[in-house]
Amino acid sequence: MVHAAPPSQAAAVKPPSFLRANAEAIAFVVMAAGLIVAPFFTYPLFLMQAMCFALFACAFNLLIGYVGLLSFGHALYFGWASYLAAHAAKVWGLTPELAILTGTATAAILGLVAGSLAIRRQGIYFAMITLALAQMMFFFALQMKFTGGEDGIQAVPRGYLFGLIDLKNEAAMYIVVLFIFLGGFLLIYRIIHSPFGEVLKAIRENEPRAISLGYKTDRYKLIAFVLSATIAGCAGATKAIVLQLASLTDVNWPMSGEVVLMSLVGGLGTIFGPVVGSFVILLMQYKLSVVGEWVLVIQGIIFVSCVLLFRRGIVGEIAARFKG
Amino acid sequence: MSADIILETEGLTKEFAGFAAVGGVDLRVARGSIHALIGPNGAGKTTCFNLLTKFLSPTRGRIVFKGQDITAMQPADVARLGLVRSFQISAVFPHMTVLENVRIALQRLRGNSMDFWRSRSVLDQYNNKAMELIADVGLSDFSNWTAVELPYGRKRALEIATTLALDPEMLLLDEPTAGMGHEDIARIAQLIKRVAANRTVLMVEHNLSVVADLSDTITVLTRGRVLAEGDYATVSNNPDVREAYMGVGHA
Numbered sequence: 043m044v045h046a047a048p049p050s051q052a053a054a055v056k057p058p059s060f061l062r063a064n065a066e067a068i069a070f071v072v073m074a075a076g077l078i079v080a081p082f083f084t085y086p087l088f089l090m091q092a093m094c095f096a097l098f099a100c101a102f103n104l105l106i107g108y109v110g111l112l113s114f115g116h117a118l119y120f121g122w123a124s125y126l127a128a129h130a131a132k133v134w135g136l137t138p139e140l141a142i143l144t145g146t147a148t149a150a151i152l153g154l155v156a157g158s159l160a161i162r163r164q165g166i167y168f169a170m171i172t173l174a175l176a177q178m179m180f181f182f183a184l185q186m187k188f189t190g191g192e193d194g195i196q197a198v199p200r201g202y203l204f205g206l207i208d209l210k211n212e213a214a215m216y217i218v219v220l221f222i223f224l225g226g227f228l229l230i231y232r233i234i235h236s237p238f239g240e241v242l243k244a245i246r247e248n249e250p251r252a253i254s255l256g257y258k259t260d261r262y263k264l265i266a267f268v269l270s271a272t273i274a275g276c277a278g279a280t281k282a283i284v285l286q287l288a289s290l291t292d293v294n295w296p297m298s299g300e301v302v303l304m305s306l307v308g309g310l311g312t313i314f315g316p317v318v319g320s321f322v323i324l325l326m327q328y329k330l331s332v333v334g335e336w337v338l339v340i341q342g343i344i345f346v347s348c349v350l351l352f353r354r355g356i357v358g359e360i361a362a363r364f365k366g
Numbered sequence: 367m368s369a370d371i372i373l374e375t376e377g378l379t380k381e382f383a384g385f386a387a388v389g390g391v392d393l394r395v396a397r398g399s400i401h402a403l404i405g406p407n408g409a410g411k412t413t414c415f416n417l418l419t420k421f422l423s424p425t426r427g428r429i430v431f432k433g434q435d436i437t438a439m440q441p442a443d444v445a446r447l448g449l450v451r452s453f454q455i456s457a458v459f460p461h462m463t464v465l466e467n468v469r470i471a472l473q474r475l476r477g478n479s480m481d482f483w484r485s486r487s488v489l490d491q492y493n494n495k496a497m498e499l500i501a502d503v504g505l506s507d508f509s510n511w512t513a514v515e516l517p518y519g520r521k522r523a524l525e526i527a528t529t530l531a532l533d534p535e536m537l538l539l540d541e542p543t544a545g546m547g548h549e550d551i552a553r554i555a556q557l558i559k560r561v562a563a564n565r566t567v568l569m570v571e572h573n574l575s576v577v578a579d580l581s582d583t584i585t586v587l588t589r590g591r592v593l594a595e596g597d598y599a600t601v602s603n604n605p606d607v608r609e610a611y612m613g614v615g616h617a
Contacts, residue, residue, distance in 0.1 A: 232482070232483060232484075232485070233482045233483075235485065235486045236481055236482045236483065236484050236485065236486055237473055237478050237479050237480075237481050237482075237484060237486060237488060237489055238479060238480055238481055238482035239482065239486065240466070240469075240470060240473065240479075240486060240489065241470065241473075241474075241479045243459070243461075243462065244459050244462070244470045247459040247460055247461060247462065248457060248458070248459050248460070250421065250453070250457070251453065251457040251458070251459065252470075253421075253441045253442050253445070254419065254421075254441065254445055254450060254451050254452075254453070254457070255445060255450070255470065255471050255474055255528070255529075255532060256442050256443075256445035256446045256450075256474050256532065257442055257474055257479070258440070258442045258443075259442070262479075262480075265480065265482065269482065
């Protein structure tokens with residue numbers, strides 16, 4: 043009764059994903075085009091900052107949306123990468139690309155250490171371990187000399203890219219950030235749509251079954267954790283160069299909370315959600331800065347209504363309507 | 367230990383807060399046989415399965431698979447040795463297609479599962495092999511269905527196809543026909559018979575006609591202990607078994 047399927051049958055399996063794959067490509071082109079023309083309409087500095095946060099949120103979403111791990115300490119990688127990048131550029135005098143690499147590598151190592159401890163536990167315990175480790179490292183940042191304590195590291199030189207291009211030029215800096223953001227975004231897209239991403243999906247869907255098929259699931263979770271921390275670090279390091287500042291804000295727990303909010307508003311487990319979410323949140327903070335502390339109340343209300351009413355987030359809701 | 371015993375346990379015991387769910391079970395499964403584990407509810411059959419596949423750690427006792435002591439091994443390593451289990455509740459990846467479910471097992475074997483930098487399209491190389499396995503369990507027409515949409519019996523078939531993708535030397539099936547209608551039961555029984563042609567099968571099963579039809583050896587468990595062992599005729603004529611198990615089942 044063993045009969046091989048004719049090849050045509052195997053080929054006929056694919057069609058349903060065809061439209062969706064194209065929709066993602068179109069959305070990517072729209073996003074890239076939008077980011078290319080946007081600096082002609084609004085402040086480039088705001089856009090660069092937003093792209094850094096968007097990449098940070100995308101990195102966070104890789105973990106929560108595609109592995110199902112809620113890290114509540116992602117500020118650790120974002121913040122420490124920005125400290126090391128700032129220090130490398132200011133004190134060691136490294137060129138900006140090497141400073142960013144230094145920060146990114148720092149985040150990768152921190153991610154490996156924190157991840158190896160955290161993935162031993164699941165659910166709320168996993169979140170608590172990531173939070174505890176992040177807070178521990180926050181206190182280090184507060185106490186250590188090189189971080190500048192409450193002052194942070196200020197007046198970080200943007201320097202010359204590859205020793206050649208002056209990044210004090212806003213247009214040059216913008217192009218660099220755009221490249222880093224789009225590159226990071228595409229990397230995450232690739233990770234999700236790779237053989238590795240397929241296993242992550244299986245683990246999220248049914249971990250005991252994945253184990254019974256011989257997958258050492260902890261190893262996959264750890265790799266995903268390190269990748270997420272590394273990309274978050276890249277975002278933080280870039281932000282330090284762009285804003286010429288690394289401070290306690292970036293390493294403290296409200297930053298970990300903010301990235302949760304950004305991903306949630308945009309849509310967990312959607313590739314564009316965190317981008318949309320971080321732009322919406324930053325725009326809101328920016329526009330509502332006149333009302334002062336009330337911005338936090340408004341954020342709180344948005345958070346609650348997202349969880350209660352629009353759990354899929356902005357992009358998730360649109361995608362659901364598009365499919366339905 | 368003789369060479370034709372593929373899996374052997376010595377005094378396998380699992381206690382939960384002092385209660386012995388499995389108490390000193392000595393099991394010997396002959397290579398190439400279909401071995402059934404039966405017994406009333408709560409007899410410790412599923413606990414036994416979880417111990418054998420290392421999803422639980424035994425309190426005492428030893429498990430030897432292919433001459434190798436696996437008592438202290440991780441579950442994923444046991445699966446890699448060729449001892450692969452199914453679950454009582456159908457174990458599929460619900461929001462993946464039938465094809466993707468089977469491919470997950472194939473890609474572990476061929477080993478590019480860590481490649482996060484490559485496109486998923488490299489997995490297309492497994493499509494033909496996956497479709498063969500899917501055809502084998504009669505799911506050809508469903509290959510692009512999402513697993514969650516499949517009726518129960520088909521899910522079990524998919525689970526078996528996924529397990530067979532690993533080409534394991536020994537299969538542990540936890541109630542393969544539970545919750546199935548007549549037609550499905552016949553098809554799954556056929557399938558088990560066919561896949562057992564060149565491998566060993568240990569199964570927990572409630573459906574006695576399936577057990578009688580398929581099994582070479584039957585071990586009866588009650589209250590975590592082995593009550594009787596032998597072929598169907600021997601076991602079904604054992605007065606203890608009649609009282610403890612068949613008496614209830616065939617009253």
